[in-house]
Amino acid sequence: MSQRNSMLSFTAALLFLLPWFGGLVVGELSKDFSQCLQFFYNKTPPAGINVKEHQPICQRYNNTYRFASLYHRQHRAPLYSAYILSPADGPRPVTPWMYEPQLAGASPDMRPFGRTVDQNVVESQAVDQDYTNSGFTRGHLNPSSHQRTEDDRKATFTLTNIVPQKEGSNSGPWSQFEENVSKRFNNFCTGSMYVITGVMPYKSKTHKINNRVYVPEYLWSAYCCPSYKPDLPENEKQLFPTFAAVGRNDPSSGEEIVSVNKTAKPAVRGYDVKEMPLQELEAILNKRLNVPVSVFNGKCLK
Numbered sequence: 103m104s105q106r107n108s109m110l111s112f113t114a115a116l117l118f119l120l121p122w123f124g125g126l127v128v129g130e131l132s133k134d135f136s137q138c139l140q141f142f143y144n145k146t147p148p149a150g151i152n153v154k155e156h157q158p159i160c161q162r163y164n165n166t167y168r169f170a171s172l173y174h175r176q177h178r179a180p181l182y183s184a185y186i187l188s189p190a191d192g193p194r195p196v197t198p199w200m201y202e203p204q205l206a207g208a209s210p211d212m213r214p215f216g217r218t219v220d221q222n223v224v225e226s227q228a229v230d231q232d233y234t235n236s237g238f239t240r241g242h243l244n245p246s247s248h249q250r251t252e253d254d255r256k257a258t259f260t261l262t263n264i265v266p267q268k269e270g271s272n273s274g275p276w277s278q279f280e281e282n283v284s285k286r287f288n289n290f291c292t293g294s295m296y297v298i299t300g301v302m303p304y305k306s307k308t309h310k311i312n313n314r315v316y317v318p319e320y321l322w323s324a325y326c327c328p329s330y331k332p333d334l335p336e337n338e339k340q341l342f343p344t345f346a347a348v349g350r351n352d353p354s355s356g357e358e359i360v361s362v363n364k365t366a367k368p369a370v371r372g373y374d375v376k377e378m379p380l381q382e383l384e385a386i387l388n389k390r391l392n393v394p395v396s397v398f399n400g401k402c403l404k
């Protein structure tokens with residue numbers, strides 16, 4: 103391409119993108135997590151997952167920051183959510199699904215979807231309709247059961263914390279895993295437990311719902327609990343201060359990452375969760391994302 107032609111197409115691309123960027127400068131969107139670093143262990147987001155290429159969201163509800171998510175705009179889904187676990191002191195709240203006005207250039211508090219949804223919102227993120235009749239449930243990365251107060255639990259019901267998750271995973275092994283982590287926290291942690299839960303996209307062919315929202319092939323999670331009881335039972339010792347897991351979201355995936363329990367009940371067969379040391383998860387992420395990933399920045403060491 104000649105220099106002039108490439109200049110022209112660059113200008114054309116810029117003009118095409120202008121309305122999009124124009125809408126963004128109005129909001130309080132941040133290029134980093136500076137307003138919500140407290141949700142990351144050692145106030146440090148994972149190394150290797152480039153924050154600048156994506157959209158950091160400090161998830162704010164009722165005037166308070168509740169957790170953090172790294173949002174992939176093109177996928178219309180989060181790459182991960184980071185939070186501090188404190189088990190729920192009440193039931194799952196009855197609460198409407200919410201969206202993130204920041205992504206559409208408006209106020210910083212998440213808001214419930216109304217009867218009509220603004221076109222800027224539809225363009226900028228997933229909406230209710232994407233999930234309706236999609237064959238996928240709304241999978242929380244930060245689950246409401248890991249949040250103590252009602253407002254903290256409600257805040258997890260933003261679609262910017264949600265990925266398309268198969269029912270067999272969401273109400274099967276993955277929810278069992280979430281429950282297991284809560285129990286582990288209750289039984290053995292003496293301080294905060296920092297959790298990061300994210301997605302692994304498909305390697306080649308993409309899967310989308312409503313031709314808009316990317317479906318992850320696997321979910322992953324890791325926790326860091328730097329202060330724990332000194333007298334751990336022998337079989338729990340390897341689980342502290344940090345451990346990780348990968349869960350299947352597609353029964354037809356190969357078994358090189360997580361194998362399938364063939365005798366599991368049909369409803370949950372193929373959705374196994376494998377717990378593993380943090381290093382094993384990081385090696386898997388490294389291979390899948392083609393960059394060295396350090397979930398807790400090498401700071402949460404055995």
Ligand SMILES: *[C@@H]1O[C@H](CO)[C@@H](O)[C@H](O)[C@H]1NC(C)=O
Pocket residue numbers: 164253
């Ligand atoms: C917002 O937070 C305040 C202070 O914690 C609380 O009194 C109020 O009920 C909350 N409002 C909503 C709508 O959750």
Ligand SMILES: *[C@@H]1O[C@H](CO)[C@@H](O)[C@H](O)[C@H]1NC(C)=O
Pocket residue numbers: 275276278279282375377
């Ligand atoms: C949860 O804990 C139970 C009891 O220890 C165990 O049998 C099960 O495999 C665990 N499930 C997951 C998905 O971690």
Ligand SMILES: *[C@@H]1O[C@H](CO)[C@@H](O)[C@H](O)[C@H]1NC(C)=O
Pocket residue numbers: 363364365366367
């Ligand atoms: C496989 O699933 C069956 C049925 O739920 C269970 O009894 C068995 O322990 C599982 N095996 C493994 C290796 O997890």
